[in-house]
Amino acid sequence: MGEAKEKTQKKSWFKGLQAEFKKVIWPDQKTLAKQTAAVVGVSVFLGALISVIDVILKYGIDLLVK
DSSP states (O other): OHHHHHHHHHHHHHHHHHHHHHHOOOOOHHHHHHHHHHHHHHHHHHHHHHHHHHHHHHHHHHHHHO
16 A cells, blocks of 8 residues: 555655746746856856865965965
8 A cells, every 4th residue: 555655755745846947937038048157157256266265265365374
């Protein structure tokens, strides 16, 4: 009996998951491209900013230690 109940729960879970995916409003290709470009651009900018801060801090610490 426990096995049949477990299968029913799994089917119910997958039906719920399928229903939720149908509710999702997927972006069109143009919107997706814009958002992807924005994420990549911000990531590159923040990576560069963190690198610059890291170099400045390293240089400052080297001055203090020597």
